[in-house]
Amino acid sequence: MSEILIIGAGPAGLSGAIACAQHGLKVTIIDEFIKPGGRLLGQLHQEPSGEWWNGMKEAEKLINETKTLPIDIRCGVSVYNIERHDADWYVYTNEGVFESPYVLIATGAAEYAIPVPGWTLPGVMSIGASQVMTNVHRVQVGKKGIIIGANVLAFAILNELQMAGINIERVVLPAESPISKKESNPEEVLKILTEAGHLAPSALLRNGSKLMKIDSLRRMALKYFPKGGMKINGTPLQLKKAAIEIVGNEKVEGVKLATIDSQGNIISGTEKLYEADFVCIAGGLYPLAELAAVAGCPFKYIPQLGGHVPIHSKNMETPIPGMFVAGNITGIESGKIAMAQGTVAGLAIAMASQSNAKIDEQLQQALQKVEEVRTKSPIQFIPEIAEGRLAMERVWEKESNRGELERVIF
Missing domain, CATH: 3.50.50.60 (FAD/NAD(P)-binding domain)
Known part of the structure; x- marks a missing residue:
């Protein structure tokens, strides 16, 4: 005893x-x-x-x-x-x-799990699992990855993956669902990022984080957010892209993305497949x-x-x-x-x-x-x-x- x-x-x-x-x-x-x-x-x-x-x-x-x-x-x-x-x-x-x-x-x-069609394929993992595999077990999780979910946890671990020489092609949002909630809404995600100004993904957002807390200014910034995304140490954050399906036969081969509006609604006819051999889902803690x-x-x-x-x-x-x-x-x-x-x-x-x-x-x-x-x-x-x-x-x-x-x- x-x-x-x-x-x-x-x-x-x-x-x-x-x-x-x-x-x-x-x-x-x-x-x-x-x-x-x-x-x-x-x-x-x-x-x-x-x-x-x-x-x-x-x-x-x-x-x-x-x-x-x-x-x-x-x-x-x-x-x-x-x-x-x-x-x-x-x-x-x-x-x-x-x-x-x-x-x-x-x-x-x-970690919260955000279901995405195809998420049971080998090569799909939580963002925390990629951190443990990289920093603890020294295992390379893949050569070309996509992170689904834009939050503080995702950006903190993104930086660690980048330092380990792991290529993350882009950070996108999950498609709207009853489970994804705020994580699929570009306006809500941008609000979270500007409130966490010290970890915001660019000098512009870091320096303007106080101003960006004003709703009208934040909406304006989202309206003019670059279509190709804003770079986070070389990796584009694409707030106007949502993952609608993870694609592959026996393992991850790519992610189908679609353009979304400022509220997270998918714009029909904008679907496009992007290559990837691993996917990290970041739903938060x-x-x-x-x-x-x-x-x-x-x-x-x-x-x-x-x-x-x-x-x-x-x-x-x-x-x-x-x-x-x-x-x-x-x-x-x-x-x-x-x-x-x-x-x-x-x-x-x-x-x-x-x-x-x-x-x-x-x-x-x-x-x-x-x-x-x-x-x-x-x-x-x-x-x-x-x-x-x-x-x-x-x-x-x-x-x-x-x-x-x-x-x-x-």
Whole structure:
């Protein structure tokens, strides 16, 4: 039996484990992947300072630190159920049952899948899969590719693929469907790009991002958007093109595109086939929170956090005794913020198990660190993330007040 059990060996889980173990607590981390590091392993981007953020090196630092502490990392372990009996959590896995009074769920995020006719062909993958194959496994995903979906995640990974010498011919939108929603609407996509001005695909959009938030100016810019697209380090972003079918016999051979209007409606007779030997679909990210749901944790749908998220406090605790959450399960943000949140969760658990003034002081400093990192973060997947965090604080306050009332009544 561990004093602390952490599900997820990514940036949040590793940081949480270190914070707990530094206060003498024995920690076990379980993860279904073959090695620890999570999404950090595939991340690579340039900071505003010009320095490079290398996720693999950051993961290595965290892993090396765990080796000096009472932390047991077990990979290749898949969780299929989690229950609470009396004062302990029981986590059921393919390697048996793990028992602990405290559990930290740091399962991260998953990608939205946007169905496109032909998407089951070999050579079609999510944009995140292309990142892992390129940066983690060092496998070239193809020689001529097309990205379907224009969002912050797509552009961040596009840059990584380009640095690896992989040719991306173009970035286009998915055709309109009940699932694609805003991702198929050029006006909505341009709005997202201009709100994320630091990652906008050209100097024009970066410098004019504030002006482009004005609806009339944005519509004008879309009206005169180049037919051939706007170059992103040599790869054209084509906001007026939508993928209507991925074509091939036994594997990807091309993508059939059609011209669309500013609302995403296909213009009949404009269909054309473009060659490609691989396709990346970028639908965005959502919190991977099923385990918290299985455990009975209440949820709240907050679009500014990426969807349904477990109700939690700033200290990363949930309304369920002994259960904490951290990282992208609480809202879609960068690896740096996941690490900062993991530290908060770890200190909050340490505080719950052995309350003292020193831990409380460290916890307050860790909370400040989260805000500092969030403010300086070069990658913001959701522009309204700060609004989402405030919304969750209000939800937590209501949940806490309700809990106090129930204790009084019963």
